Amino acid sequence: MVGPMVRVIHTADWQMGMRAVHAGSAAERVRAERLDAAERLASMVRARGADFVLVCGDTFEDHHVDRALVSRVVEILASCRCPVYIISGNHDPMVPGSVWSDASFRTAPTVHVLREQAPVEAPCGVVLWPCVATARHDENDPTRWIVAPQDGRLHVGLAHGTVESVHREEPWYPIARDAAERAGLHYLALGHFHLPVLYPDSAGRVRMAYSGTHEPTRFGEKGGGTALLVTFDSPDKSPEIEQLQTGRLRWVQVERTLRERTELPALFAELAALEGKDTTLLRVRLEGVFALDEQESLESLAELVRGQFLYGRVESHLRPAPTDARWTETLPVGPTRDAALKLSRWADPECTDRPAEIQADVAARALLELYVMAAETDPS
Numbered sequence: 001m002v003g004p005m006v007r008v009i010h011t012a013d014w015q016m017g018m019r020a021v022h023a024g025s026a027a028e029r030v031r032a033e034r035l036d037a038a039e040r041l042a043s044m045v046r047a048r049g050a051d052f053v054l055v056c057g058d059t060f061e062d063h064h065v066d067r068a069l070v071s072r073v074v075e076i077l078a079s080c081r082c083p084v085y086i087i088s089g090n091h092d093p094m095v096p097g098s099v100w101s102d103a104s105f106r107t108a109p110t111v112h113v114l115r116e117q118a119p120v121e122a123p124c125g126v127v128l129w130p131c132v133a134t135a136r137h138d139e140n141d142p143t144r145w146i147v148a149p150q151d152g153r154l155h156v157g158l159a160h161g162t163v164e165s166v167h168r169e170e171p172w173y174p175i176a177r178d179a180a181e182r183a184g185l186h187y188l189a190l191g192h193f194h195l196p197v198l199y200p201d202s203a204g205r206v207r208m209a210y211s212g213t214h215e216p217t218r219f220g221e222k223g224g225g226t227a228l229l230v231t232f233d234s235p236d237k238s239p240e241i242e243q244l245q246t247g248r249l250r251w252v253q254v255e256r257t258l259r260e261r262t263e264l265p266a267l268f269a270e271l272a273a274l275e276g277k278d279t280t281l282l283r284v285r286l287e288g289v290f291a292l293d294e295q296e297s298l299e300s301l302a303e304l305v306r307g308q309f310l311y312g313r314v315e316s317h318l319r320p321a322p323t324d325a326r327w328t329e330t331l332p333v334g335p336t337r338d339a340a341l342k343l344s345r346w347a348d349p350e351c352t353d354r355p356a357e358i359q360a361d362v363a364a365r366a367l368l369e370l371y372v373m374a375a376e377t378d379p380s
């Protein structure tokens with residue numbers, strides 16, 4: 001039987017030892033922050049009086065991570081001061097000679113690496129169903145083996161994989177959206193997807209979830225840096241789920257297509273006003289056109305991005321705006337060229353055959369649009 005209340009902290013995707021080459025000069029800091037975030041998580045485990053912790057895969061970036069780092073991670077897990085149950089993921093699959101055979105795991109009696117696909121007794125009478133990843137890729141649903149008996153006990157699964165469509169480009173370890181319900185689990189703790197996602201079952205009860213990575217890992221990853229506190233009152237009720245904030249860094253990606261002269265100063269003001277620059281990694285990708293006399297604004301923007309943020313870079317794919325209409329003559333003969341020639345004529349304020357409903361500046365903007373489109377499709 002389940003006691004009055006069971007509290008579980010669910011986390012995943014620590015990816016310790018991540019090289020973070022995409023963070024350039026801040027790579028070292030990014031790696032250090034992953035350890036800090038794990039320490040913050042361990043202190044939340046203690047503060048919330050969790051009964052145990054579930055770590056759902058990809059604790060390590062790969063099997064080649066530094067052994068001192070493995071010891072440090074085991075130390076942090078042990079500092080939770082309650083049992084910790086870990087499954088492997090696609091980054092750190094359970095194979096002979098893997099990171100999981102490191103001696104430091106044997107020094108921490110509360111840290112349990114679940115090596116086999118078999119039910120495990122956890123505190124408070126809970127039964128765990130670990131889905132152990134044994135390869136980088138697998139085409140089968142890792143939860144398929146689970147048939148939890150409806151015996152009044154609380155049954156909780158751990159799995160690492162892709163719930164229908166969260167990662168279209170990476171279809172490995174597919175997990176059905178109704179996996180928890182089908183397996184008879186009260187809760188299925190998931191890892192692999194880096195943002196927190198809760199999945200209600202057919203009755204509207206949340207029975208499976210991704211916790212999100214404890215610290216975001218890449219540009220554009222909005223909303224990670226989380227863990228879940230899952231509280232079970234009774235097996236008949238869905239658990240109460242609270243999202244905890246464990247991460248600190250933000251990976252911001254800004255993509256802009258510039259057309260008008262006012263846009264560069266506006267973007268500068270927007271980025272200058274961002275809060276928390278010292279914990280923000282920023283990637284700015286610019287497309288479109290800029291006038292030659294805007295070169296200076298572009299350089300100030302690059303300076304702001306590089307100088308004031310923890311890490312920043314501007315990827316400029318801007319093209320200089322045309323200074324006259326000669327480029328239209330390089331277009332292949334056909335409708336695009338006809339349109340360009342017409343717009344170019346209409347863009348002249350002195351034009352006499354421009355339709356009354358079209359203003360010269362509208363025609364000029366449309367012409368610029370065509371210029372960018374033509375430049376982007378030009379393989380040169």
Ligand SMILES: [Mn+2]
Nearest residue numbers: 058089090192
């Ligand atoms: Mn993964």
